[in-house]
Amino acid sequence: MTVPRVEAVLFDVFGTVVDWRGSIVRDGEELGREKEIDVDWAAFADAWREEYHPSMNRVRQGDVPWSKLDDLHRDSLEKVLDRFGVEGLTEGEIDQLNRTWHRLDPWPDSVPGLGRLRERYLIAPLSNGHIRLLANMAKRAEIPWDLVLSAELSRHYKPDRETYLTCAYYLDLPPERVMMAAAHEYDLEGARNAGLHTAFIHRPLEWGRERADEIRKPDESEYDVVADDVLDLAEKLGA
């Protein structure tokens, strides 16, 4: 493996840096106890997340105007609440649950790994989450971004080419001096097509322990770096 000469590393966030599933289960169970609602919150989290790509596609196709991710999450949440038969939540409770996405917990290696990478590279998120969501999340979880970037800056969602190129523009770097790190191959394909370098981060627990075996770890030849977690990425990038 030759380490590519990049100045900045952009990170996918949901699943790559933070554990969305565990965090939704955490907040869901708390709400469930308070309101005496009996729901399988892991299944609820999965169902909510499964609405994610379809909801962005509705924006891409022009059926829904450009939206901050909170609005897409909220539409999906209402569907899923209905599907799981959850009733009796106040507007404030639904909003609070929707904003769980601002309060996702990092995987245990993420903050120490980013702390190391930050010594050598400029680091920023590039998520479909909007700027405010990412800023709230970073502040709460002490994620040491140098700056907060987002697909929102391009009014496109990943893996649209514009998202990667817009971030390179704000970093004032040509795409080949930027690396995209993500746990999802479609995201890295998009980044590669836009001329960025790529780092795969293996997150077998993203969809829970039961599905760990389904999460393929690619061969090292497929990306510039294939890492087991963010600390391993720091190690492999010499940080």
Added chain:
Amino acid sequence: MTVPRVEAVLFDVFGTVVDWRGSIVRDGEELGREKEIDVDWAAFADAWREEYHPSMNRVRQGDVPWSKLDDLHRDSLEKVLDRFGVEGLTEGEIDQLNRTWHRLDPWPDSVPGLGRLRERYLIAPLSNGHIRLLANMAKRAEIPWDLVLSAELSRHYKPDRETYLTCAYYLDLPPERVMMAAAHEYDLEGARNAGLHTAFIHRPLEWGRERADEIRKPDESEYDVVADDVLDLAEKLGA
């Protein structure tokens, strides 16, 4: 004084958070020693800074396309080098001098004051400096922004209305939930016209000790807050 109920405070940077003049003198003198160039670097810094508003006006009038501030600084620098009779600098040295604006030192109260404000508010720069310049500066000087915002996001310069409204948009806040803090009244007028709250920060030393008396401190009635420095702002905002 009633403290307005805001969630975020945006800061002007050059002069308000950092001492551009002292930092240019610092780097200029070092370059002067290396290259045996005899220049009054304080006068040089002032002359460079005095090109700032005219250079942005050329973009506003359409004479020059939208530019990152590095490019405007560079055009101005070449004029000022010529005017001061500075010769014999390499391209690399000129570029390094131009990027002094990425390496400006904060006033002594800025980092501790922002550290306090950050406990209670979301804090970000709103400078005419571009995103990368502000990220580099924050990283070097350990300025604890929650996120890096900039006039660049609107492709306008302050005090154009778009700059303030675009930042409020990315903060996902109505303008009246945002405060602009600056040492320059034209900037606060622009922010107020866009519906933001305003905090004046008095920086009598911005243009050097000799001109301290010329820097008016407005009456407390003129802005939501009038502060002596960033620590005083933190105190007055209850942070």
